[in-house]
Amino acid sequence: MILKIADLNLVKGINARQIKLLQESGISTAEALAMSPHGVVSEIDGLGGKTAKKLIWNARNALGMTEFTIAEEINENTEYITTGSAELDRILGGGIATGKLTEVFGPFKSGKTNLAHTIAVTIQLPPKKGGLNGVVAYVDSENTFAKEKIKRIAKRFGLDPKKVLSKIHHARIYSSDHQQQMIAKAEALCKTRGVRLIVVDSLMALLRNEYVGIGMLARRQNVLNNMIHALSRTAERYNCAILLTNQVATKMVGMFSADDAIGGNIVAHGCHFRVMFKTKGFSSNNSLKRRAIIVDAPDLPPEECEFFITSAGIADSDQVEMPAKKEMDFEIETLYEESSTNQEEIEDEPNVEPTESDETDLITVKGIGKGTAENLRNYGVSNISQLIESDPEDLASKISGVSLKKVLEWQENARAILQA
Numbered sequence: 001m002i003l004k005i006a007d008l009n010l011v012k013g014i015n016a017r018q019i020k021l022l023q024e025s026g027i028s029t030a031e032a033l034a035m036s037p038h039g040v041v042s043e044i045d046g047l048g049g050k051t052a053k054k055l056i057w058n059a060r061n062a063l064g065m066t067e068f069t070i071a072e073e074i075n076e077n078t079e080y081i082t083t084g085s086a087e088l089d090r091i092l093g094g095g096i097a098t099g100k101l102t103e104v105f106g107p108f109k110s111g112k113t114n115l116a117h118t119i120a121v122t123i124q125l126p127p128k129k130g131g132l133n134g135v136v137a138y139v140d141s142e143n144t145f146a147k148e149k150i151k152r153i154a155k156r157f158g159l160d161p162k163k164v165l166s167k168i169h170h171a172r173i174y175s176s177d178h179q180q181q182m183i184a185k186a187e188a189l190c191k192t193r194g195v196r197l198i199v200v201d202s203l204m205a206l207l208r209n210e211y212v213g214i215g216m217l218a219r220r221q222n223v224l225n226n227m228i229h230a231l232s233r234t235a236e237r238y239n240c241a242i243l244l245t246n247q248v249a250t251k252m253v254g255m256f257s258a259d260d261a262i263g264g265n266i267v268a269h270g271c272h273f274r275v276m277f278k279t280k281g282f283s284s285n286n287s288l289k290r291r292a293i294i295v296d297a298p299d300l301p302p303e304e305c306e307f308f309i310t311s312a313g314i315a316d317s318d319q320v321e322m323p324a325k326k327e328m329d330f331e332i333e334t335l336y337e338e339s340s341t342n343q344e345e346i347e348d349e350p351n352v353e354p355t356e357s358d359e360t361d362l363i364t365v366k367g368i369g370k371g372t373a374e375n376l377r378n379y380g381v382s383n384i385s386q387l388i389e390s391d392p393e394d395l396a397s398k399i400s401g402v403s404l405k406k407v408l409e410w411q412e413n414a415r416a417i418l419q420a
């Protein structure tokens with residue numbers, strides 16, 4: 001159900017003083033009131049239980065929430081944000097969904113923050129490229145937000161890094177109470193700034209340190225519960241995507257140890273999509289290959305896939321294609337700032353051993369590396385003639401991070417091979 005935003009004064013029987021009290025508590029619309037738990041509203045000083053109940057019910061009445069809806073008329077309107085990896089998008093049913101909470105949990109270095117950065121950029125793409133032209137609120141409780149990374153991801157997707165940064169509202173968080181406050185603020189940004197994605201990276205880090213021991217568990221879960229509910233309401237009300245990252249703790253299950261997300265049932269039940277990220281082996285830095293596993297989703301099969309972390313975010317291979325310089329109307333630096341390879345080398349000589357050395361193999365085409373070739377095969381383009389025959393616009397819209405110009409270039413280079 002997507003509600004429209006309505007003022008509090010639409011609520012029958014409400015007075016100016018009550019509106020002020022509600023607004024001071026972060027409840028600034030009729031929707032927020034209608035979806036707030038009674039316990040939260042009745043605790044506002046100066047309102048009281050009876051008034052709270054009356055106002056909440058009247059708010060629901062005003063919004064037509066007290067009628068059942070014929071299922072045929074339910075407006076789901078789910079949209080998806082590409083993760084930068086076609087494989088990860090596929091197992092997620094299209095990408096990170098709007099209107100829902102997605103939890104990604106995994107060990108240190110498994111790629112959670114990289115995913116958060118990648119979608120903070122891809123949401124800004126137009127819908128046919130896997131975005132929503134959206135704005136982001138980034139709640140950063142581990143101090144791992146990196147502007148440079150955002151800039152590289154922006155370049156990868158052909159976006160102006162400066163503009164991209166201007167559409168990310170970032171908050172460095174110092175305590176769990178601060179986190180709660182900024183989650184409420186993020187909701188306000190959905191209304192005033194068109195935020196369509198809220199990232200909380202990470203959900204539990206501060207709570208875990210502040211509420212230590214079993215004696216504190218109930219209080220910790222209460223704080224967590226409030227955050228999850230506030231985020232759920234925001235997701236639904238603004239058709240906003242929510243990405244929560246979470247750490248894992250190793251648990252003993254009988255004779256086996258297993259990694260499980262922390263936060264317990266509240267997080268597990270509060271999130272619609274739960275995805276586990278895994279590193280390979282102990283020395284995770286030997287390879288940037290990662291695994292993603294759908295742990296829980298209401299309407300998705302329990303699938304797994306592989307993806308990669310690159311210097312420009314999440315991708316399907318260990319190196320990403322960059323759009324040609326001439327397409328971008330902003331200054332471009334070298335992508336792989338951290339390594340010594342420059343972009344020309346990467347484009348000219350894909351560092352791969354040709355597998356089936358067929359002369360029509362895609363990787364013989366200038367500009368196509370092993371990863372891209374694999375990607376193309378996933379879309380049914382498995383040799384040079386198929387590449388030449390495909391609709392470039394269609395291909396560019398399907399493969400994330402690839403521009404139309406790039407596809408046209410590949411086709412030209414492919415034709416050159418056949419003519420040679």
Ligand SMILES: Nc1ncnc2c1ncn2[C@@H]1O[C@H](COP(=O)(O)OP(=O)(O)O)[C@@H](O)[C@H]1O
Pocket residue numbers: 106107108109110111112113114115284285288309310311312338
């Ligand atoms: N520029 C880069 N190029 C390739 N890999 C990188 C780059 N920057 C970071 N990484 C890799 O990303 C991993 C960290 O991912 P991150 O998303 O921060 O994990 P998490 O948030 O799950 O702890 C590290 O293994 C690191 O080697």
Ligand SMILES: [Mg+2]
Pocket residue numbers: 112113114142144201
């Ligand atoms: Mg992280």
